[in-house]
Amino acid sequence: MLPRTLFNSDHDEFRRMVRRFIEQEISPHHERWEEQQHIDREVWNRAGELGLLCMTIPEEYGGLGVDRTYSTVLMEEQSYAGATGPGFAVHSDIVANYIYNFGTEAQKQEWLPKMASGEAVGAVAMTEPGTGSDLQSITARAVKEGDEYVINGSKIFITNGYLSDIVVVVVKTGDSGVGANDLSLVLVETSREGFSKARPLKKVGMKAQDTCELYFDNVRVPCSNLLGEQEGLGFKQLMKELAWERLIIAILSVATAQGAFDTTLAYTQDRKVFGKSVATYQNTRFKLAEMKTEIAVGQQFVDRCIELMLRGELSQEAAAAAKLWTSELVCRVVDEGVQLHGGYGYMLEYPIAKAWIDSRAGRIYGGTNEIMKEIIARGF
Structure with a gap:
């Protein structure tokens, strides 16, 4: 390739x-x-x-x-x-x-x-139990009292949340009626009184990655913990970083697909059925060829996006397309890998089974793939 x-x-x-x-x-x-x-x-x-x-x-x-x-x-x-x-x-x-x-x-x-x-x-706390991908509808609020903010609310699905020491929290600081203008980013030290963490959530996959819910009960932080020169810049700050964040998901997805292909190729070459290796059967070779080709296409697109990002030219639409394509790609590849492993593909001691359950989240976090399609469509 x-x-x-x-x-x-x-x-x-x-x-x-x-x-x-x-x-x-x-x-x-x-x-x-x-x-x-x-x-x-x-x-x-x-x-x-x-x-x-x-x-x-x-x-x-x-x-x-x-x-x-x-x-x-x-x-x-x-x-x-x-x-x-x-x-x-x-x-x-x-x-x-x-x-x-x-x-x-x-x-x-x-x-x-x-x-x-x-x-x-470090962790970043965006999502809330009732908002999902709609950041403008968050309810966690920071109210200014003197030279402090008092924060109340909760966040869910927070990666690194359980072990976190510092959290970038998306909070509402205004009431303009325009959601994007009311959000701010505030640094919250997890040692603050009123801050608490739940036990890591019991996820389907990615079980070793601590993901938990965070609670803010009258948590007081100094106003100097605000990120940015003034309140209301949070949504713009988030948008400036989201293209890279979605490209990260694309990088992880295509690399996971490559890892799944490699382990599947090795397994089919070693596993024998009816006296010969699984890899020698035409169906296996054709499936592997399809997987390899799709991964190569995804890798070239992701690499091109990385080049654009390094030059500061990566668009939101391109990043969304990369996240959409590769997170769907990895699910197709790992599913085919499970099938080519046969019954062993359903056993958790085999890497392909873990890849199967771990990769599914990529179509959800970082903004669901339905949201990615909406972002891409705005460029029409």
Whole structure:
């Protein structure tokens, strides 16, 4: 298939280091993490020691100052290995970006070095129990009292929520009647009185990734915790980062599809039926050929989107299309992989079965695929 042109020898060396980290520090513990529904806190510190957190943040704030192709490598290697537990992408490529792009110098100095080292785990709290993808309808509110905000409400489906130390919370700060103008982003330290976390939610898949509900009961934070120069900028801030967030889902999806293809190819080559390997049958070869072709098409589109993103030219429509196509693609690929595994494809000790249940969420989070179609259609 077509060669990839995004990476150079430095990326290749970095990829080898990431692969060793996953093989030694993540894969041996992943099954246990699935049982406890979150990864061990120490893994965050180890990732920080190796420079794997907040890599795109400038060195003055503890990062490496590299571009997002390095984040791409880390996300791909996690996906190839089926390591869905560590929420590194949310922490490093979403939460840290909000703080770096919209925070004050004091906020950056306070949190980014801690996030880069793994001392502090970051989460972003958007979704509420009754709102789903409709961010403009959120009810969590921050009311100003003197030099403090008093926050009340709840958030659900929060990745890294259970282990979080700092949360970027989407709250309503105005009553203009225009939802987009009433939202703000506020930093909330999880040690604040009135802040609480529920146990990790019992999900169908991605069980090692801590995902929980957060509660705010008269949580008081200083007004200096507001992200941005004034209230009401939250929706615009979210929109500026959403294209990259959706591209992250596309990167993870196509890499998961590639990992599923690789494990399926290996299984069919080794498994024998009626005296010969499953891979020698025409139906198997044709199915594998279809899978490989679809993945190649998806990979080229995602790589092109990454190139545009690096130049600051990635549109919301293109990011939505990438998320839509690849999250549907990975579900087709893993489902075919399960079928080619036969009965063993339904057994959780086989990577294809875990990929099958883990990948389904990609069509929901980051905005459902129905929302992606709406965004794409606005460009007509």
